Amino acid sequence: MDPAVTRTHTDDGRALLLYGRHAPVPARSPAAPRATPTLERRFDELRGEEVIFASGRQGRVHLPDLAGCPLCPARPDGGHGEIPVRSFEIAVFENRSPAFAPGATGGACEVVVYTDEHEGSFATLAPERAEDLMWVWRDRYAELGARSDVAYVMPFENRGVEVGVTLHHPHGQIYAFPFLPPVAVAEREADERRGGCTPCALAAAELTDGRRVVHSGEATVAFVPYAARWPYEVHVVLREHRPSLLDCSAGELRDLAAALQAVTRGYDALFDRPFPYMLCVHQAPTDGRGDGHLHVEFYPPLRSAKRFKHLAGCEQGAGVFLNDTLPEHTAAELRDAIARAG
Amino acid sequence: MDPAVTRTHTDDGRALLLYGRHAPVPARSPAAPRATPTLERRFDELRGEEVIFASGRQGRVHLPDLAGCPLCPARPDGGHGEIPVRSFEIAVFENRSPAFAPGATGGACEVVVYTDEHEGSFATLAPERAEDLMWVWRDRYAELGARSDVAYVMPFENRGVEVGVTLHHPHGQIYAFPFLPPVAVAEREADERRGGCTPCALAAAELTDGRRVVHSGEATVAFVPYAARWPYEVHVVLREHRPSLLDCSAGELRDLAAALQAVTRGYDALFDRPFPYMLCVHQAPTDGRGDGHLHVEFYPPLRSAKRFKHLAGCEQGAGVFLNDTLPEHTAAELRDAIARAG
Numbered sequence: 001m002d003p004a005v006t007r008t009h010t011d012d013g014r015a016l017l018l019y020g021r022h023a024p025v026p027a028r029s030p031a032a033p034r035a036t037p038t039l040e041r042r043f044d045e046l047r048g049e050e051v052i053f054a055s056g057r058q059g060r061v062h063l064p065d066l067a068g069c070p071l072c073p074a075r076p077d078g079g080h081g082e083i084p085v086r087s088f089e090i091a092v093f094e095n096r097s098p099a100f101a102p103g104a105t106g107g108a109c110e111v112v113v114y115t116d117e118h119e120g121s122f123a124t125l126a127p128e129r130a131e132d133l134m135w136v137w138r139d140r141y142a143e144l145g146a147r148s149d150v151a152y153v154m155p156f157e158n159r160g161v162e163v164g165v166t167l168h169h170p171h172g173q174i175y176a177f178p179f180l181p182p183v184a185v186a187e188r189e190a191d192e193r194r195g196g197c198t199p200c201a202l203a204a205a206e207l208t209d210g211r212r213v214v215h216s217g218e219a220t221v222a223f224v225p226y227a228a229r230w231p232y233e234v235h236v237v238l239r240e241h242r243p244s245l246l247d248c249s250a251g252e253l254r255d256l257a258a259a260l261q262a263v264t265r266g267y268d269a270l271f272d273r274p275f276p277y278m279l280c281v282h283q284a285p286t287d288g289r290g291d292g293h294l295h296v297e298f299y300p301p302l303r304s305a306k307r308f309k310h311l312a313g314c315e316q317g318a319g320v321f322l323n324d325t326l327p328e329h330t331a332a333e334l335r336d337a338i339a340r341a342g
Numbered sequence: 343m344d345p346a347v348t349r350t351h352t353d354d355g356r357a358l359l360l361y362g363r364h365a366p367v368p369a370r371s372p373a374a375p376r377a378t379p380t381l382e383r384r385f386d387e388l389r390g391e392e393v394i395f396a397s398g399r400q401g402r403v404h405l406p407d408l409a410g411c412p413l414c415p416a417r418p419d420g421g422h423g424e425i426p427v428r429s430f431e432i433a434v435f436e437n438r439s440p441a442f443a444p445g446a447t448g449g450a451c452e453v454v455v456y457t458d459e460h461e462g463s464f465a466t467l468a469p470e471r472a473e474d475l476m477w478v479w480r481d482r483y484a485e486l487g488a489r490s491d492v493a494y495v496m497p498f499e500n501r502g503v504e505v506g507v508t509l510h511h512p513h514g515q516i517y518a519f520p521f522l523p524p525v526a527v528a529e530r531e532a533d534e535r536r537g538g539c540t541p542c543a544l545a546a547a548e549l550t551d552g553r554r555v556v557h558s559g560e561a562t563v564a565f566v567p568y569a570a571r572w573p574y575e576v577h578v579v580l581r582e583h584r585p586s587l588l589d590c591s592a593g594e595l596r597d598l599a600a601a602l603q604a605v606t607r608g609y610d611a612l613f614d615r616p617f618p619y620m621l622c623v624h625q626a627p628t629d630g631r632g633d634g635h636l637h638v639e640f641y642p643p644l645r646s647a648k649r650f651k652h653l654a655g656c657e658q659g660a661g662v663f664l665n666d667t668l669p670e671h672t673a674a675e676l677r678d679a680i681a682r683a684g
Contacts, residue, residue, distance in 0.1 A: 040668075044569035046540055047528050051569045051663045055671075099656065099664045156655035164652025175656055182661030186389050198388055227386035227393045280659025299658050310506025311653060313498035314441065314517060316641050317622025319524030321393045322441045326382075329397075 003139045010082050010093055019136050020089030023073075028084065037097075039104035041178075049182050054099045063166055066118055070096075071169035073116040088116050089129070090136050092174075099175065106149035106178030112136065114170040121170050121274070122157060123264035130257040137174070137281065138245035138253070144176040145286030152177040152184050152285050159264075160276025162301055162308070172279070180285055187282065188290040199293035202226075203237040212331040215262045215338050219248075219255035222263055224331040229321035231303045231330050232270070234263050237295040243284035244294055260296060266338030267298075271305035345481045352424050352435055361478050362431030365415075370426065379439075381446035383520075391524050396441045405508060408460055412438075413511035415458040430458050431471070432478050434516075441517065448491035448520030454478065456512040463512050463616070464499060465606035472599040479516070479623060480587035480595070486518040487628030494519040494526050494627050501606075502618025504643055504650070514621070522627055529624065530632040541635035544568075545579040554673040557604045557680050561590075561597035564605050566673040571663035573645045573672050574612070576605050579637040585626035586636055602638060608680030609640075613647035 006018040006025065013031030040053040064070070070081030073088060083091050091113040100107030114125055114133060122130065137155045144153045157172035158165050180188075190198040206212055206223040214234060215222040222236045236259045242248050248256070260279070267275035277300040284292030303309040303324055314320050348360040348367065355373030382395040406412070412423030415430060425433050433455040442449030456467055456475060464472065479497045486495045499514035500507050522530075532540040548554055548565040556576060557564035564578045578601045584590050590598070602621070609617035619642040626634030645651040645666055656662050 042569035044567070044571065045536065045544060046532050046567075047525070047571075048532055048535070049528075049661065049663075051571055051665055053665050053668055055666060055668050152660075154655075154660055156659050158652075158654040164650070164654045173655065175660065177660065177662065183389070183659060186661070190388050190390055193390070194387065202387060225386070225388075227384035229386065229389075229393055278655045278658050280655050282659070297659060308506065310500075312500040312505045313496075313515065313620045313622050316620050317498050317525060317624070317639060318494075318496055318517065318519065319391065319528070320519070321391075323393055323395050324397060326395055326397050 003135045005139070008084075010096075011084065012096075014094035014096070016083065016091065016093040018083075018085065018088050018091055019139075020132060022088035022091075023086035026074075026078070026084055036103040037101050039099065039101060041105045050179060052099045052105065054097065056097050063161070063168065069118055069167065069169050071111070071113045071167060071171055072118050082111075083113065083116075088113075090114060090132055091116075092136065092140065095173070100178060102149060108144055108147075108150065108174075108176040110140065110144075110174040110176075112140075112155070112172045112174060114172070118169050121159065121264070121268075122172075122279075123261055123268055125170070125261070127258065127261065130261050131254050134245065134248075134253040134257050138248075140174050141245050141283060141286070144174065147176070149178050150176040151180050151287040151289075153283065154181075155281040157277075157279040159279070160274060162276035163278055180287065180289060184282070184285055184292075187292065188285075191291060197241055197291065197293050199235075199237050199295050200241050202235075203239060211328045214266065214331055214334045215259055217255045217259045217262075219252040220259040222259050224327040224334065226327060228323060228327045228330070230299045230301070230309055231323060231325040232267070232275075232298075232300045232334060234298040234334065235295055236260060236263060236298075238293070242294045243292045245281075245283065248294065256294075256296075262338050262341075263298060263334075265341035266334055267300060269341035270334060270337040271302070273305065276301055345477045347481070350426075352438075353426065354438075356436035356438070358425065358433065358435040360425075360427065360430050360433055361481075362474060364430035364433075365428035367427055368416075368420070378445040379443050381441065381443060383447045392521060394441050394447065396439065398439050405503070405510065411460055411509065411511050413453070413455045413509060413513055414460050424453075425455065425458075430455075432456060432474060433458075434478065434482065437515070442520060444491060450486055450489075450492065450516075450518040452482065452486075452516040452518075454482075454497070454514045454516060456514070460511050463501065463606070463610075464514075464621075465603055465610055467512070467603070469600065469603065472603050473596050476587065476590075476595040476599050480590075482516050483587050483625060483628070486516065489518070491520050492518040493522050493629040493631075495625065496523075497623040499619075499621040501621070502616060504618035505620055522629065522631060526624070526627055526634075529634065530627075533633060539583055539633065539635050541577075541579050541637050542583050544577075545581060545637075553670045556608065556673055556676045557601055559597045559601045559604075561594040562601040564601050566669040566676065568669060570665060570669045570672070572641045572643070572651055573665060573667040574609070574617075574640075574642045574676060576640040576676065577637055578602060578605060578640075580635070584636045585634045587623075587625065590636065598636075598638075604680050604683075605640060605676075607683035608676055609642060611683035612676060612679040613644070615647065618643055 074080035095109035098109035212223045416422035437451035440451035497516045554565045
């Protein structure tokens with residue numbers, strides 16, 4: 001993809017980026033400057049972690065019907081949600097109810113709309129569109145990561161009402177954290193403890209073992225990790241050491257998109273139902289502190305077709321995950337489902 | 343309570359302890375030795391944490407009706423679930439589907455049945471029974487904590503199907519971990535970082551500030567923490583430095599039980615519905631590594647009467663909690679609800 005981008009704004013003045021082809025942007029009066037969102041960052045002394053308070057989010061739009069979808073393109077009568085054009089490929093805009101924002105906590109929250117079609121999912125995108133999305137993530141990583149108030153950029157997707165999705169239109173998000181979040185700290189500590197790149201070592205071990213590999217691409221490998229916390233957890237890892245999307249070749253980005261689509265299609269085939277998941281893209285911090293290795297982690301909350309993996313007392317109160325399945329077994333199921341979904 | 347205890351066993355040979363008064367234990371043939379459960383502990387290199395694999399739990403009993411309740415006392419015809427006596431006060435037995443067990447991972451998992459009455463909840467127990475429960479927790483902490491394969495003992499309760507409860511009969515659990523779990527490590531690190539007891543300091547600060555205090559007892563204080571991760575999170579803390587239940591006076595245990603019941607009754611009054619929560623009792627490690635301060639943490643998954651706080655991409659993928667409410671506001675709501683529930 002040529003990441004050609006048109007920079008415009010939502011009606012209320014938030015940045016709106018249109019990647020790829022799109023219908024003309026209508027002339028609109030310039031938006032009034034927005035008020036800085038009410039956000040607060042507090043340090044939890046007991047757990048040693050930052051907590052973000054975003055009371056403006058409580059009233060956010062919840063599962064509107066098609067006519068009220070804020071992610072759909074403009075209607076023939078010119079009425080529109082967040083995006084005032086009649087058609088587009090991929091759109092990115094600043095979140096209306098952010099958890100991070102300049103002037104408040106620092107950092108940024110963006111929404112990434114994968115398509116102007118309301119129905120479908122990441123899994124059903126045309127392969128070229130999924131590939132384009134990799135380039136958009138890459139561009140956002142570069143631009144957000146260059147900011148002095150951003151330490152870590154995480155593209156992610158919450159898929160399904162089971163994980164709290166409030167809009168059905170296919171989309172993901174990008175959080176640009178003003179500090180290094182605990183999971184990124186843990187990954188850096190892992191590299192220090194082991195004296196080398198942990199995702200490199202784990203991917204090599206999974207390829208050698210083979211029992212937990214669910215998909216094998218030229219540039220990527222997907223597996224249920226040896227110590228998976230979720231029954232159907234999958235990690236998609238670049239085979240070569242690639243700190244971020246910026247370090248990948250065009251071929252690697254294409255292969256990554258194909259691997260992510262293979263996994264999500266396999267998920268939907270597994271129980272023949274839309275499969276809820278969280279997808280999180282882990283890369284190197286952008287504040288220069290520590291290396292990293294591009295990989296995508298999927299956390300699906302199901303432990304069977306109808307049963308959820310709840311995070312309860314043991315996980316929340318002690319920080320210990322209990323997994324009622326064995327990675328070798330769930331990987332075999334997933335491998336079959338991915339092959340079936342082809 | 344005189345923690346008088348009768349030691350017997352379930353039909354399949356797991357330890358069963360009857361605390362307080364109970365009907366006679368019927369003569370039964372000695373149970374055959376149980377097979378060691380299939381459990382595995384694996385280290386997640388990337389997160390730096392232990393994960394427990396307990397594939398035997400996948401088939402566990404799920405929300406049986408009253409007639410099939412394994413926690414009810416024996417019926418007139420002698421038929422029974424886990425507990426073969428016609429009446430009891432508090433019963434403790436080894437979990438049929440444990441996450442930790444001697445011979446496998448080390449450690450232990452116990453079920454604590456609060457009453458022989460199927461209906462009700464911790465909040466509706468007679469105050470004396472809630473107080474007795476503190477003595478039972480105390481006794482289990484002492485006995486399990488004395489074992490060489492136990493490093494940390496956590497009594498807890500998952501309340502409500504929303505947090506994955508599989509049995510309605512009022513009960514909690516105790517996990518005796520064979521290692522120091524991450525949350526206990528974080529609490530020890532907090533004490534090291536701050537150079538003193540963190541719960542002592544936080545409780546004192548909350549009492550001074552006052553805005554987040556929801557219940558004040560002679561020996562305890564309950565508050566929504568300054569950096570609460572859950573909208574209606576509450577911590578109940580002993581005012582004096584008490585590493586564990588073993589360090590408490592009888593009066594303190596009585597006051598703790600009263601505080602826990604005040605909070606849970608307030609929860610149920612808040613939205614006039616049974617309020618789901620996780621309740622976790624944090625105490626000093628039993629392996630001698632580090633101090634601790636007895637406190638009880640409640641994590642309720644609701645953010646309004648009908649909306650859930652989902653742990654999604656930001657929490658699971660980055661380890662950062664987003665709270666859509668302000669502790670000062672939710673504390674005011676809870677304080678009113680607790681006063682109302684009286």
